[in-house]
Amino acid sequence: MSGIETYDLIVVGGGPIGLSTAWHAARRGGHRVLVLDQYGFLNERSGSSGAERHWRVQYTQKDIFALTLQTRPMWAELERLTGRKLIHELGSLWFGDVEVETNEGHIADTARAMDEMSVAYEWLTARDIEKRYGFTGLPGHFEGFLQRNGGAIDVRGTLAALFQLSQEHGAVLRGNEAVLEATPDRDGVTVRTDRAAYRAAKVVLANGSQANDLITPWGGGALDLHAYEMALVTLRQRDASVQRPFWFAFQKPTEEDTNLFYGFPPNPWSTSDEVRLGPDFEVNALEHASRATGVPDPRHVERVTDWVRAHMPWVDPEPTGTSTCLAVLPGDPSRQFYLGTAAGLVDGGENVVVSVAGWAFKLVPLFGRVCAELALDGGTSYDIARHALSPAPARPAPGTAR
Ligand SMILES: Cc1cc2nc3c(=O)[nH]c(=O)nc-3n(C[C@H](O)[C@H](O)[C@H](O)COP(=O)(O)OP(=O)(O)OC[C@H]3O[C@@H](n4cnc5c(N)ncnc54)[C@H](O)[C@@H]3O)c2cc1C
Structure with a gap:
């Protein structure tokens, strides 16, 4: 050698x-x-790829929850050593059907985990969420929480x-x-x-x-491992007067997809006041990552814009841009x-x-x-x-x- x-x-x-x-x-x-x-x-x-990721401390599984809490001071060290702000605590809002099991977690069990880990959060009903953040047409049984230390990471x-x-x-x-x-x-x-x-x-x-x-x-x-080419959709705000957190909507799956949506408020680190939304659809796994096209599935983009039309009147549902990101998830x-x-x-x-x-x-x-x-x-x-x-x-x- x-x-x-x-x-x-x-x-x-x-x-x-x-x-x-x-x-x-x-x-x-x-x-x-x-x-x-x-x-x-x-x-x-x-x-x-892309500009931001969801920062959250809460997890349904307490061992992973402990890891996020242990990671927070390491982010602070990284910020201190490089003089860059990387975590933006805009809040992390999870709402929807509180008993839906997802790859991201489970709202009710995560609230119990936060109680046990002494992490503060605010419990909100569908009406609270509509009134405070301007969502419309949320099913009356939707509930959730706002965890104020969550937010967005500057990728x-x-x-x-x-x-x-x-x-x-x-x-x-x-x-x-x-x-x-x-x-x-x-x-x-x-x-x-x-x-x-x-x-x-x-x-x-x-x-x-x-x-x-x-x-x-x-x-x-x-x-x-399963690789998915996930869609990201950029949209213009019609009204930027309300400060909103990162949000994730937990809904029962449809026959075709996991029916989960998430969205970021405008990035504090960019000059644009556009917002980015994604469907969290773990469907149509790629045979190999090299099969990624960079072009989102039009149906997934349409599902996002339909969600915007139904629930987000402060956003223009016509995308200003779309992109993809390669997610890789364990089968279990x-x-x-x-x-x-x-x-x-x-x-x-x-x-x-x-x-x-x-x-x-x-x-x-x-x-x-x-x-x-x-x-x-x-x-x-x-x-x-x-x-x-x-x-x-x-x-x-x-x-x-x-
Ligand atoms: C749409 C989407 C939303 C997400 N949302 C969140 C979120 O909100 N919160 C969160 O915590 N995480 C989120 N993630 C996951 C997170 O982005 C990933 O876990 C993370 O970016 C992966 O980083 P990595 O370094 O493991 O891999 P990558 O960033 O994929 O880097 C792997 C690198 O390996 C290189 N490489 C591959 N093969 C070879 C080879 N043979 N030789 C040399 N180099 C090679 C590639 O070029 C690449 O640069 C999201 C991901 C996606 C796609």
């Missing part, structure tokens, strides 16, 4: 989780860290902050270099790209929707994320850490830290047991809604 570049840690994927891992590993000093991304950093072609600001810190701490960042193989053995991992071969003591796979391209060749099965919604080492999946699997899938942006500072700890220390004190890796025996058929 002489003549090839060697590192203590190679991170595959320079999205937010990969960059966060590189930052946490490199800031310790004494470790040579390389990050490889097939497209380049801050690309808009992966799971982190591009976060990526820029993590890129800056990783670089300042000496991580080597290489874009436009695709990893073709990451083969572990007892002593480390050999990484082959479309340009070179490398050797590392440890590798972190943070390559999102394409993780199975590197895991399947190990021969021990694939992770049960109760696990929420894949995070752990590949020990048991392949010989030398203890030398590979994997962090992929789920609504993970809010946990980026913590997941990067966990990945760095698993790789460099061989363990972590954070409770990530629920997310441990276990492969699916065979790949599930794409296109099945859950």
